[in-house]
Amino acid sequence: MANDLDVQIGLKKGQKQENADQEKKMYEIMEADLAQWKKKQGNCESEARQKALQMSKEREEQTHEMQRRKDMEAKAKFDEDKAAVERAKRELVDETNRNQAKKEAARAHQKLLMQESKSNQSDPRAAREAKIQEERRKVEEFTQMLDEQAQRNRQPVLPIRGADVQPVRGGRRGQEFYSEENVAKQLIKANQLAETKEREKHQSKKQAQCETQDFLFRQMADRNKQQEVALEQKNNLKIQAQAETREFQDSESRRLQLERRKNQEYRAALDLQVEAKKAAKKNKQDEDRLTAPEKAINRKLITEAQELLRKMPGASPRAAAGAAQAQAAA
Known part of the structure; x- marks a missing residue:
């Protein structure tokens, strides 16, 4: 037990x-x-x-x-x-x-x-x-400039024809002009x-x-x-x-x-x-905890076990200590 x-x-x-x-x-x-x-x-x-x-x-x-x-x-x-x-x-x-x-x-x-x-x-x-x-x-320079321009343009100037054409006045200018x-x-x-x-x-x-x-x-x-x-x-x-x-x-x-x-x-x-x-x-x-009646029963069983262990001549101290610990836990 x-x-x-x-x-x-x-x-x-x-x-x-x-x-x-x-x-x-x-x-x-x-x-x-x-x-x-x-x-x-x-x-x-x-x-x-x-x-x-x-x-x-x-x-x-x-x-x-x-x-x-x-x-x-x-x-x-x-x-x-x-x-x-x-x-x-x-x-x-x-x-x-x-x-x-x-x-x-x-x-x-x-x-x-x-x-x-x-x-x-x-x-x-x-x-x-x-x-x-x-x-x-000045007239010669102007005439030369006109000639050069006409030569560059290369467009011949056709003579004017018609009844109402004014004749071109020529001749030298008089002294009154100068x-x-x-x-x-x-x-x-x-x-x-x-x-x-x-x-x-x-x-x-x-x-x-x-x-x-x-x-x-x-x-x-x-x-x-x-x-x-x-x-x-x-x-x-x-x-x-x-x-x-x-x-x-x-x-x-x-x-x-x-x-x-x-x-x-x-x-x-x-x-x-x-x-x-x-x-x-x-x-x-x-x-896991035991109730009071269970603890009482366990305590009674442990007490009986301890009594048996004391009466047994070959019982070991370790078993007795374990029984005592169990009783304390109960």
Whole structure:
């Protein structure tokens, strides 16, 4: 009977230790799973943040690159327009200086002619001959120029026919044509004609310059408008990128909250499982405990076993100690 009690006690202790080991192992497994799951969730959150930061960085770099190219193109266009305006100003100044030089030369020539006319009043015949020679030289040069032009054009001039054709007047011009009064009138007329042509040329040049400036100003206005449109597009892209980033962050926040809620539910479920196992273990321990009548019967049996062991001459002290321990446990 004592051996049976020892066996029962050993079995109960072994089963109790085995249950404790299983509970500990199960708890360690659940703790390891929970730690691994938390680590995985932390890695997912870190990857999501890194992805959002990378997307934002790439968009900012792309926006900066587009703006840099537009700024370079605008600067190159502005430098080109500025150089064109400066060139037009220089050309206008040069043209004005040339016109002024021509006017000064014409005035000097007129002044020289007047001085020559005054100096030759004492000898009008010599002055008249000099003027005649000068007119002949000019006529010969003009005739030579016409001949060269006609030869270049190679277009024969057909004679004019008809009843209303005026006869060509020929012969040498009289002395009245070379008089001082007529020469002065011709000089004045030639100067007026030259000044008229000069004014027309200057006016045409000024008009062309004004048109060029207007064209440049229109180009600058168009470029400014394009820059404003580009800036507005840039702001719109920036606003869109910010909205997308906020939307992504809100989505990630909602996802993380959902995952956190799931974690809490999973942790609560694990806690419930642990509590259930502890309760089952406690119930099992309560079931393993002996009731008062059972303890009384066991105590009586152990006492009888001790009496038998004392009466037996070959009983070992170890058996007696085991019986005493069993009685104490009972």
